[in-house]
Amino acid sequence: DVKVTQSSRYLVKRTGEKVFLECVQDMDHENMFWYRQDPGLGLRLIYFSYDVKMKEKGDIPEGYSVSREKKERFSLILESASTNQTSMYLCASSSLRGPSGNTIYFGEGSWLTVV
Amino acid sequence: AQSVAQPEDQVNVAEGNPLTVKCTYSVSGNPYLFWYVQYPNRGLQFLLKYITGDNLVKGSYGFEAEFNKSQTSFHLKKPSALVSDSALYFCAVRGGTGGFKTIFGAGTRLFVKA
Numbered sequence: 001d002v003k004v005t006q007s008s009r010y011l012v013k014r015t016g017e018k019v020f021l022e023c024v025q026d027m028d029h030e031n032m033f034w035y036r037q038d039p040g041l042g043l044r045l046i047y048f049s050y051d052v053k054m055k056e057k058g059d060i061p062e063g064y065s066v067s068r069e070k071k072e073r074f075s076l077i078l079e080s081a082s083t084n085q086t087s088m089y090l091c092a093s094s095s096l097r098g099p100s101g102n103t104i105y106f107g108e109g110s111w112l113t114v115v
Numbered sequence: 116a117q118s119v120a121q122p123e124d125q126v127n128v129a130e131g132n133p134l135t136v137k138c139t140y141s142v143s144g145n146p147y148l149f150w151y152v153q154y155p156n157r158g159l160q161f162l163l164k165y166i167t168g169d170n171l172v173k174g175s176y177g178f179e180a181e182f183n184k185s186q187t188s189f190h191l192k193k194p195s196a197l198v199s200d201s202a203l204y205f206c207a208v209r210g211g212t213g214g215f216k217t218i219f220g221a222g223t224r225l226f227v228k229a
Contacts, residue, residue, distance in 0.1 A: 004158075035219075040124075042205065042221040043159075058216075090158055102147050102166065102209065104217055106158035 003027070004107035006091050012113045019078040021110050023091030032074035033092040033104065034058075034066060043090065049074055081114045088112075117142045119208045121220035128196045129228050136191040136223045138206030146210040148189040149217070150180055153203040162204075165189060176200070196227045 007022040025032065031050050035043040035058075045058030047066040055066050063085060067075045074093075078085055091107040118141045128134045140146055147166050151159040163174025170182040180191045191204060203224050209217040 040221060043219040045216065048216075092159075103149070103161050103164060104207075105161065106151075108158045109156070111156075 004091055004093055004105050006089075006107040006110045008110050009108065010111045010113075012115060013078075013081050015082060015114055017078075017081050017114075019081050019112065019114075021076040021078075021089055021091070021112070023074045023076070023107060024072050025074075025091075025093040025105070026072065027093065027095070027105070028071065029093035029095040029105075030071070031094045031096075032068065033094075034064075034074065034076045035090045035092065036060070037088040037090055037109070046076065046089075078112075081112075083114050086112060086114045117208055117210070117216065117218045119206050119218050119220040121204075121206055121223045123223050124221075125224045125226065127226045127228065130198050131195050134193050134196040134200070134225065134227070136204050136206075136225060138189045138191065138220060140187050140189060140206070140208040142208055142210045144210055146189075146208050147217075148180075148182060149207040149209075150174065150178070150189075150191050151205045151207065151219075152176075153205065153222075155202075159205060162191070196225075198227050198229050201225055201227045 004025045033048040034046045044060050049055045049068040065077045089110045092104045094104045120139045149164045150162040153159045163172050165172045165182045173179045203222045205222050206220040
């Protein structure tokens, strides 16, 4: 089974702090994603990466950055956390190859509260 | 531009009755369509997908979905609902000029009453 692991399930951070959300996948997927989920808004794409050291902005990249130094790891960075970034963050991965191609696999989510 | 709509915020059904969760989409070219389920405080779990071929797709936990190109719909169905099916369901679409981008609907909450 595909496993996408998000290192922190629940975090509480202060306004202005720098926040790192880490994600690791074990299926050699070339694509990785960060989404945020808010009630009534569904999932919104923040950033994605289709290869090591490559990144593309999604729909709501403002206030976020990402890092992909290794194929299995994709980090989301909140440079200066703000209260409007309180949300559930979901990491995901996918591949174009094989029978599971095009299917996005999600981690368990990281609940971030900014106070 | 790609879009996906789940017209119902909530669907209520009695245990043992059939259930339908609706999804319509808009995409240029041939769509890839997906259904995911989310249980409380968990990530999204893949249920099924349509890429090509038979319009009726069968997935996990007895769920199925029918691709209808003329109505641009991909409704999720199950012949007999279980209380344990109560969860949040997301429809998603990728395709056409969207590239890697997969767009998710806002979600439909399913309540199955015993």
